[in-house]
Amino acid sequence: MADTRTAARRSYPRDVVVRVLNESYDHPTAYTVYERARKIKPDISRGTVYRNLKLLTESSEALLLETGGEFAHYDGHTEEHSHFVCKKCGEITDIFAKPRVPEEISEMGLVVTEEKCIYYGYCNKCKEKDKKKEKKL
Amino acid sequence: MADTRTAARRSYPRDVVVRVLNESYDHPTAYTVYERARKIKPDISRGTVYRNLKLLTESSEALLLETGGEFAHYDGHTEEHSHFVCKKCGEITDIFAKPRVPEEISEMGLVVTEEKCIYYGYCNKCKEKDKKKEKKL
DNA sequence: CTCCTTATCAGTAATGATTACTATTATTAT
């Protein structure tokens, strides 16, 4: 006995959420994760999805992505990477290039354990659309 | 006449919001901005604050900061800079060091117009607390 | 294997930040 800690138990609903995250490469919102989870376990509840998304992000098994849009997005692939968000269509693209952490930060005595870099702009598709528009004007 | 565009008008409530943002260096939440605006114009409404915060961030006159916490924060100082968030106390520190935008992004054809980098870790105060704790254990 | 503790769940109710709405006010061009 002694020190019976609050530990994580394995459960099917949680596994379903993890599986959905692992199989998704489009940075789904919580609701989209819920919809996909329901295809596997139709009676999974919203609360379960939200609770597990929170637990998983807190334990760094998933990434929380706040892009400035209405909803939060989730990424089950935790290899270090950044994201590019198209301001026109909202598409999120993975950027597998490690951004340099400014030395200034550690010089200030701050201890950095994580970083989240989001780049904004226009994706290839939307970039082209703009060009066409300009021609019309 | 011709082309009567939707233009921004100057208004006192909007000026109040701008002034609060300019005078705040602690990255206030929308509600904090509202509280501070009320000290200047007691009958300013929440809707006005939210609407103007949205307009100001859309026009890049203010920065929207989503740190993973419960609320969004706002920063009226738009000189290019990043932020450091303490995972313990939540304090947000300005980092005036420009992070390098990975070349890979433009190589992918993506057009970058903005970037938001948030670093997470422990501030000087919380770092020290942890040290003391470790000694006890 | 059985018992026990309690983490987790499904389902539902509640929360509360943000947005929408509406009648009114105020800004700017003419």
Place this chain on the structure above:
DNA sequence: ATAATAATAGTAATCATTACTGATAAGGAG
């Protein structure tokens, strides 16, 4: 000044997320 309409105060509505509750089940101890 007048007209046109952007912006506001105040309030109601929205809806993503969280909290709650009784039931279930994971997993350690014996």
